[in-house]
Amino acid sequence: MSFFAQSVDWDFPVPIHYGPGRITELSSICDYNGIRRPLIVTDRGSRDLPFLSLARKILDTAGFAVNVFTDISPNPIDKEIMMGKSVFEEGKHDAVIAIGGGSGMDGGKAISLVSNNNYKLWDFDNDKTEVKDISIFPSLICIPTTSGTGAETESTAMVTNRDLGMKLCVWHPNQKPVAALLDPELTLDLPKNLTAWTGIDALVHAIESYCINSLHSVADGMALEALNLIGNNLELVIKNPTDIQSRGAMLIGSCLAGISFKKGLGLVHAISHMVGAIYNTQHGLTNAILLPAVLRFNKVEISHKIETLNYVTFSKPGNFDDFYNNICNLLDNLEILNGLEGIGVKKEKVLELAKKASKDSAAKTNPRLASVAELENLIIESLSRAR
Numbered sequence: 001m002s003f004f005a006q007s008v009d010w011d012f013p014v015p016i017h018y019g020p021g022r023i024t025e026l027s028s029i030c031d032y033n034g035i036r037r038p039l040i041v042t043d044r045g046s047r048d049l050p051f052l053s054l055a056r057k058i059l060d061t062a063g064f065a066v067n068v069f070t071d072i073s074p075n076p077i078d079k080e081i082m083m084g085k086s087v088f089e090e091g092k093h094d095a096v097i098a099i100g101g102g103s104g105m106d107g108g109k110a111i112s113l114v115s116n117n118n119y120k121l122w123d124f125d126n127d128k129t130e131v132k133d134i135s136i137f138p139s140l141i142c143i144p145t146t147s148g149t150g151a152e153t154e155s156t157a158m159v160t161n162r163d164l165g166m167k168l169c170v171w172h173p174n175q176k177p178v179a180a181l182l183d184p185e186l187t188l189d190l191p192k193n194l195t196a197w198t199g200i201d202a203l204v205h206a207i208e209s210y211c212i213n214s215l216h217s218v219a220d221g222m223a224l225e226a227l228n229l230i231g232n233n234l235e236l237v238i239k240n241p242t243d244i245q246s247r248g249a250m251l252i253g254s255c256l257a258g259i260s261f262k263k264g265l266g267l268v269h270a271i272s273h274m275v276g277a278i279y280n281t282q283h284g285l286t287n288a289i290l291l292p293a294v295l296r297f298n299k300v301e302i303s304h305k306i307e308t309l310n311y312v313t314f315s316k317p318g319n320f321d322d323f324y325n326n327i328c329n330l331l332d333n334l335e336i337l338n339g340l341e342g343i344g345v346k347k348e349k350v351l352e353l354a355k356k357a358s359k360d361s362a363a364k365t366n367p368r369l370a371s372v373a374e375l376e377n378l379i380i381e382s383l384s385r386a387r
């Protein structure tokens, strides 16, 4: 069947409230959604950051019965999610406010899935197909404080299964955030390295989703505008971290890239999920190191999209080599490590990583399917001199 002779269904996410300073509207967003006893969830690394005390103060002042749960690792672990469920249920909370970067928001979203029901976390595994009877979940509000994960408009969360040593995706089609609140002022204090790593994560979301050869024009449109915003602003925001203009563009770009990967992701994420699960590495940095090898692997299958990718991201025409070199120059300018060895990955784990990555849902949507041996090669190529 020709490409545009297909029938497809696309859905669109949730209300998104964007603007500098709009964190102050958190209490009115809770009011609007009938929330009285929210549990704020973030990761341990954000426990002392100003955005957490600010969110709490706004809700305390407005008379909400608010509590905070911060026992979430950089790569959230299953037992932490179940601890959060206990806190939620014992506190008789009625909503989760998931605030932070990818780990804080994923932790909050996963807690919202398992709270007030008797299912186990892994019943929400993306790969399971049994129908679940849950129609009502706790209300969920997502507030990103990095411009990277783009996880604010969906209930999908990546959680590490300690028994399997794998990161798995949990979600439910009936759980969606009631609102995403995008305030670029919350990203102004993000350090240079995290700004770069999370920014590349967003860039990779848009590239991987756009390169999938399936019909999803809504996602493709989101991915291209994301690349335009990220390509034009990532280096600017590194040079001038307090520029609200660039911070705002990056936050919107990250959100759009996050929506775009409803279409799927690719081998960068398939491998990165498993590296993160085994070595607890920073997700965006891991992606940044892996991106060049995966682009080389996909070269033929994405050739018809390269001109658009290069023009939109780097504002100039070019072929695959131009795009590849532009990406590598960007990674160099952002001082990205040039090998997985630099973040602790050992050669003896390559086969295990490859086997696990081959089972990741993102491996199944990559434009070129990879065997375990090909995945091994990609990881070996990325150990040192990755670009």
Ligand SMILES: [Fe+2]
Pocket (backbone or CB within 6 Å): 149, 201, 205, 269, 283, 287
């Ligand atoms: Fe990602």
